[in-house]
Each structure stands twice: as C-alpha cells, then as structure tokens.
Amino acid sequence: MSKSIVRTSPSVAPAPVVLVTSGSMDGPRNIITIAWATNCSAEPPMTCIAVRPSRYSHDLISAAGDFTINIPRVSHLKEVDYCGQVSGRQSDKFSDCGFTAGPSQKVKAPSIVECPVNIECVVRNTVKAGTHHLFVAEIVAVNADSDLIVDGKVDFSRVNLIAYAQNHYYELGRDIGVYGFSTRGKRA
Ligand SMILES: Cc1cc2nc3c(=O)[nH]c(=O)nc-3n(C[C@H](O)[C@H](O)[C@H](O)COP(=O)(O)O)c2cc1C
Secondary structure: OOOOOOOOOOOOOOEEOEEEEEEOOOOOEEEEEEOOEEEEEOOOOEEEEEEOOOOHHHHHHHHHOEEEEEEOOHHHHHHHHHHOOOOOOOOOHHHHHOOOEEOOOOOOOOEEOOOOEEEEEEEEEEEEEOOEEEEEEEEEEEEEOHHHEEOOEEOHHHOOOEEEEOOEEEEOOOOOOOOOOOOOOOOO
C-alpha cells in the first residue's frame, strides 16, 4: 500500500469526547466539550486536558485549580456538540442542556449527574503547548453509576461511548479483544 503526504495537523485518532466542568456549586460553573484528553500517569493516577486560553473554562479552571471529567453516553451527543459550540460566557450550559450539577466529593467543580462516570481532578501542573494549555491533573475521586461497576471497576462495555476523529463523532460498539490476548500463553 502506498502512502501519501497529508497536511501536518493534530492527527491522533480516535480521541475521546468528554464533558469537563469547572467553577463551583454556589458560584459560576461551566461545561466544555473536550476531545484532547488523556490519562498520563498510573501512580499517582493523572490525566491531562488541552484547553485554549480563550475558553471561559480556561479562566475557571486556572482560578479554582480543579475540574471534573464527565464521560457522556451516545444519548448525550446533542449536548456534547452544544457544549463545544457555545461559551459559558454567554449562557448557562447546565440549564441549556438540562444537566444537573451535583456536588463532587473532593473538588469544588460540580459533577454532571446524568453522565455515568464522573472523574474529579486537581491541577498539579500547567504546560503551555502552543495554541492550547495542558492542565495536568491528579485524579482524586471517581464515581460511577452503580449498575456499571463490576469487581470494583467501571465496565465500559455497558456505556455507549462516543469517539471523535476529524470533526466526526463515532459510536463505539463491539468488544474486539482483551489486553494481552496476543501473547497469552506464549510468555514465560
Ligand atoms: C467535539 C469537540 C471537541 C472539542 N475539543 C476541545 C479541546 O480539546 N480543547 C479546547 O480548548 N476546545 C475544544 N473544543 C471547543 C470548545 O468546546 C468550545 O470552544 C466551547 O464552546 C468553549 O466553551 P467555554 O468558553 O464555555 O469554555 C471542542 C469542541 C467540540 C465540539
């Protein structure tokens, strides 16, 4: 198969699509859609999100030093897209989307009750990476809908997850293998 040169751009795909909250229960609060998010440390558990400084969320996260990552279901797709088009400077996206702000356990930023998994994060480092700033954060609490938890872990096969690539949304479906299956029984 021959290869062709394509325009140099951020091309890692697929990306997750998550809803990140900032602010607090009793003050300003906001939701932003983020595709540039990844786990980046197992111990301590850490994650990072890339946010443009022009976003309202950037102001709120910088001021409070925390945020939550909420994993949406496919049924939340319209809200996911909306929270990525409209700024919280103009509108309250919690009420626009019919989302409930619930108190988080360990951070000021509220969690989105309707999302099946809520991940509470405290910013430990901010890295300026060109157009976006990386908020590198420690995961201090994770809550999930009880019916998703199997052996103390979230069973993501029970959530209709959304993926994102080149401006399009995809629904994740089939489980096609388990970690380590290629070497099972072959390694000493
Ligand atoms: C699918 C999708 C993914 C997005 N990913 C990011 C991202 O990773 N980082 C970012 O800064 N903006 C991202 N955006 C754009 C912001 O979500 C958008 O500008 C939003 O309106 C900013 O909201 P705020 O001003 O209330 O913070 C994304 C938008 C969409 C629709």
